[in-house]
Amino acid sequence: MNDPNGVGFYVPGALLLLAGCLKLPALRRNPGDELLRSVCVLLFVAAAVFAVAAVPSIAAVNRVTGVANAAAPVVYTVLTAFSGANLVLVIRWSSGPDDARRAARWSRRCHAATVAVIVAINALFVLGDAPVERLTDLDTYYASTPYIREMIVLYLAAHTTTALLMTFLCTRWARLVRGPLRAGLVLIVIGYLLNLVYDALKFTAVGARWAGRDLDHLSWPIAPPVAAVSALLIGLGLVLPLLSQRLTDHLGLWRRYHRLQPAWRELRAATGRGIGPAGGRWTPIEVRVIQTESEIHDGILAVNPYLDPGLREAALHEALKTAPSADEAAAVADAAALAHAVVVWAGDAGGRAPTAAEHPAGRALLASPRTSAGLVRMSRALSGSEVVRAVREAALREAALREAALREDGGRPRSGGPGDAPGAEAGAQPSEASA
Structure with a gap:
């Protein structure tokens, strides 16, 4: 790459450095994560490759050290470290928990070989x-200078060996996986095939010098752009599956949060709080999900004495007729019992809680809230099940008749009657803070 200002090297190097910095918070939270540590090392070493290989950087190293061509072993050292970091990452990445010891053993061997090559180069x-x-x-x-010649051949041989190993390992692995991981591995393979092209150009140019011919243009300016594109593709291939997984996890949490909203709306009066995310609009989605689940469980505890086992059994019998699975049917039954309990709790004009004989204290009638997946199924049933809708409407009618009877008898209804029961108003929306 005929780039005397080094822009073509510094820009991608800065992007790789930024990607590495973005990974540091996760590494601080999980310092024992070997895979994450390998990713960070690789990104920083890749950024260093672009930084030291630029012509202005080479000149600066030579000038600062006062040694002509001192930048050569520096560049070769960083390139060798990058090759070793790639091998270590792929070894750790492709190894499952059962292969942890074997992965650690091969990683140590790669580290040792990388250090040995670096020491020999210098x-x-x-x-x-x-x-x-x-x-x-x-x-x-x-190319023909004693010792310098061997240094050049050693770094090219190490680079070629790594490219061959990485191409083989990633090609074999790509055949076994799908999705973003496979796309990332394909990018890595393409990058290392370009690496092999780079090595072939370099070897050809050096070999031509040994044969008394001049093919220097293959080494410069043709080879460097090939190496630059190769490094970018390899970096993208390594980062793509990790970013994709992070994005998938993040979207999954948002989807779970929104699916929990019907249960949160149903129970927000019973929780006595419903204050919304503690950090407002900037609350992390992980915190939002935890807080929402906590408030739902608090609401279930509040209306627990009003849950009707007989009604739940009847709803379960009805749900089993159309539900695609037993878990879905149980979620519908739990949602029906919960919707009924919320209405009774909100419209209990007589103030009489069920007796211990009617509902034993501490009994966990609902099965779905025991797991996060079950809680989501129950929440979805609260807003989408015809069985639940029918039970809620029947409970609201019964509560309205009870309140009318109390009015005729001169009784004073409780504040927060059936008309204020959560879920009574169709399409009720959460507060802006909770959204």
Whole structure:
């Protein structure tokens, strides 16, 4: 890449550095996550590759150190570290819990091999003699210089070996998976195939020098753009499945939060709170879900004495006729019993709670709220089941008749009668703060 200002290197390097920084908070929360640590290391090393390989950076390293071509072992060191980080990440990424020991063993071997190559590269540079500064064509200019020649061949051989291993591992793995992970692996494979093209160009140019010919243009300016595109594709391939998983998890939490809203609306009067997310609009979705589930459970506890086992059994019998599964039928029955209990709780004009004989204390009548999935099923049934709708309407009519009878007898109805029961008004919406 004929880029004397280094923009073509610095921009993608900055993007990779930003991606690595965005991963740091997750690493701080999970310091023992080996996969996440490997991802962060890879992103930072990839950013370093672009940073040190730019022509201005090469010149700066040479100038600061006062050693002509001191940047060469630095660039080769970072490239070798990037290759090793890729291998370690794929080993950890493709290994399940049962393969943790084997993955750790192979990761240690990769680390050891990477360190050995890096030490050899720097030792060979120290032993060699490269007095003339070459910013772009050191590989071919010193192709026949003792020790420098071996340094160049060693770094290219290590780079090629990594490219072959990564292509093989990722191709084999891509055949076994689907979705974003497979797309990411395909990008990695394409990136490493380009890496092999880069290595072939470099080897050809160096070999031509050994044969007394001049094919330096293959090494520069043709090879560097190939390497730059390769690194970007590899970085995208590694990040894509992780970002996709994060996005999927985030959307799943929002979907769960909205599916819990019918139960929250049904019980918000019984909770005695219904204050909405503690942090307002900026409350994380994880906190919103936890708070919503907590308020739903509080509401269930409040109306628990009013749950009718007989009504739930009748609703279950009716739901089993049309429900696609036993769990769905149980959710409909629980929702019907809960809707009835909320209306009775809100319109209990006589103030008489059920006796222990009618409803034993501490008895957990509802089965669905015991799991998060069951709670969501029950919440959906509260807003979408005909059985629940019929039970709620019947309870509201009974409560209205009871209140009318009390009025005729001169009794004073409780504040918050059946007309104020949650769910009584069709299409009731949560408060703006809770949304």
